[in-house]
Amino acid sequence: MTRKKKATDATKKTSELDFHFENIKFILLYSNATPIRSRIGSKYACGYCTNQYSTPAELKDHTLYTHVTDKPECLRISSLSKYVVYLDVTDLECLMCDARLKKLEDLMHHLKNYHDEPFHMDIKNHIIPFDFATSKMQCVDCCKQFDVFEDLQEHMNCHYKNYSCELCDDTWFVNRSLMMDHKKTVHFL
Numbered sequence: 001m002t003r004k005k006k007a008t009d010a011t012k013k014t015s016e017l018d019f020h021f022e023n024i025k026f027i028l029l030y031s032n033a034t035p036i037r038s039r040i041g042s043k044y045a046c047g048y049c050t051n052q053y054s055t056p057a058e059l060k061d062h063t064l065y066t067h068v069t070d071k072p073e074c075l076r077i078s079s080l081s082k083y084v085v086y087l088d089v090t091d092l093e094c095l096m097c098d099a100r101l102k103k104l105e106d107l108m109h110h111l112k113n114y115h116d117e118p119f120h121m122d123i124k125n126h127i128i129p130f131d132f133a134t135s136k137m138q139c140v141d142c143c144k145q146f147d148v149f150e151d152l153q154e155h156m157n158c159h160y161k162n163y164s165c166e167l168c169d170d171t172w173f174v175n176r177s178l179m180m181d182h183k184k185t186v187h188f189l
């Protein structure tokens, strides 16, 4: 009984990760959205290689001009292991028809409905968009502004009610590992 349950859980996890990878692959192939692997010190790290840049705009330029053909393969190796993807969606466009899209969800619906790409809408969303069009760090969902990227990054958790901490009220996390980090640092678990 126990063994059977374990096997089912494992299968579910694999397929959800596969669906997630397909979604992110379509977004990266068919739009000008670019991944941010992480922030290292005061720099933004490329989602595909080890280069780092001082501003999101420099990173985006680098990604769009350097990684034209090797996008999905590089991404599989680099940032998907964490199962959460940070995307720069500034001036978001569909590369197949040049349509301008305001939000990441608009792009996903656009690719699914206009270009028949098989998006998986029924999985937990682990893709977090950032728009750097204004000089302030601004949330794409509620337009709240922050001074530094790290604060905005942490704020985004509240828009992704994927995992919650049962020891705190109304504390949400995009993915399991962020929740575990929280439990470790705040509750010493």
Ligand SMILES: [Zn+2]
Pocket: 046, 047, 048, 049, 050, 051, 062, 063, 066, 067
């Ligand atoms: Zn790169």
Ligand SMILES: [Zn+2]
Pocket: 094, 095, 096, 097, 098, 099, 110, 114, 115
């Ligand atoms: Zn299009």
Ligand SMILES: [Zn+2]
Pocket: 139, 140, 141, 142, 143, 144, 155, 156, 159
């Ligand atoms: Zn917000």
Ligand SMILES: [Zn+2]
Pocket: 165, 166, 167, 168, 171, 182, 183, 186, 187
């Ligand atoms: Zn907690």
